[in-house]
Amino acid sequence: MKAYVFPGQGAQFTGMGKELYENSAEAKELFEKANEILGFRITDIMFEGSAEELKETKVTQPAVFLHSVILFKTLNAQPDMVAGHSLGEFSALVANGALCFEDGLKLVSQRAMAMQKACEIAPSTMAAVLNLEDKVVEDICAEIDGVVVAANYNCPGQLVISGELKAVEEACEKLKAAGAKRALILPVGGAFHSPMMEPAREELAAAIEATSFNIPSCPVYQNVTASAVSDPAEIKKNLIAQLTGAVKWTQSVNQMIADGATSFTEVGPGKVLVGLVKKINNEVETISA
Incomplete structure (x- = not known):
């Protein structure tokens, strides 16, 4: 069975999508439609913008979404299952038909703006923790006075924590003392997930x-449940919970393999997810679209 996976924020790079735009009439039409929906020429920033411009909240999430979804549409692929890391879940939901392209883009844009506003309320951050068992990280976070939680289960031995600035800093010190190879504050805008x-x-x-979701062509393995979901009402509920819930990527990949996935194709900028899949299970086939 073929699994298709879609990356999240952080995968963006200058020039992303340019080749698609120039070589595919369908891609060009979709990019131009996106410029219209967003009310600014995001393609100019994607193709020619600086790393700083690409990091702007209103740009980053829609840019990664557009690159992923438009690339997917040019592949004429037939996935048996899909998943996306954080923001990538929206790309996955367009890929399996649960969301139409326009609605997906509007939601991603609204999500980016809402997250930006939440980041401005209080100083918060995220940190990457390497080479500790998940349970040890969870237990140390639970001991800290203040908000700090496990946010991204990326692969065995790589977990991201998230929360109030002081609480994350304190957790990093305790995690290093507990044997973490690294506990490193990440250059992010705030405490996602x-x-x-x-x-x-x-x-x-x-x-x-307020958005209508369709019955998808194949199940989506959602971040908060790490299980196959096809019911539109349930998809919506999990998508809402995702903003404050953890990204269970390790668990999702393991479940997809248990359910029959033999190959994982990453669609979008970068190759982060195929790298994580390999670390979770090095026997499955991985492909970068």
Whole structure:
């Protein structure tokens, strides 16, 4: 069975999507439609912008989404299952037909703005923790006074924590003392996938509830459940919970393999996810589209 996976924020690079735009009439039409929907020429920033411009909140998430979804549409692929890392879940939901292209883009744009606003409320951050068991990381986070939680289960021995700035810093010190190879603060705008995103969750919930979702062509393995979901109402609920919930990537990949996935194709900028899949299980085939 073929699994298709879609990357999240951080995969962006200058020039992303340019080749698609120039070589495919369908891709060009979709990119131009996106410029119209967003009200600014995101393609100019994607193709020619600086790394700084690409890091702007209103740009990053829609840019990664557009690159992934438009590339997928040019592949004429027939996935048996899909998943996306954080933001990539929206790309996955367009790929399996649960969301139409226009609605997916609007939701991603709203999500980016809502997250930005939530980040400005209080100082918060994320940190990467290497070479510790998940349970040790979870237990240390639970001991800290303040908000700090496990946010991204990327692969065995690589977990990202998220929360209030002081609490994350304190957790990093304790994690290093407990034997972490590294506990490194990440250059991110705020504490994604933690309770600090509650204001964004409420805002996005209203937008998701107002959007119509279809019955997908294949199941999506959602971040918060790490299980196959095909019911539109359940997909919506999990998508809303995702902003404050953890990205269970390791668990999702393991479940997809248990359910019959023999190959994983990453669609979008970069090759981060195929790298993670290899670390989770080095026997499955991985492909970069």
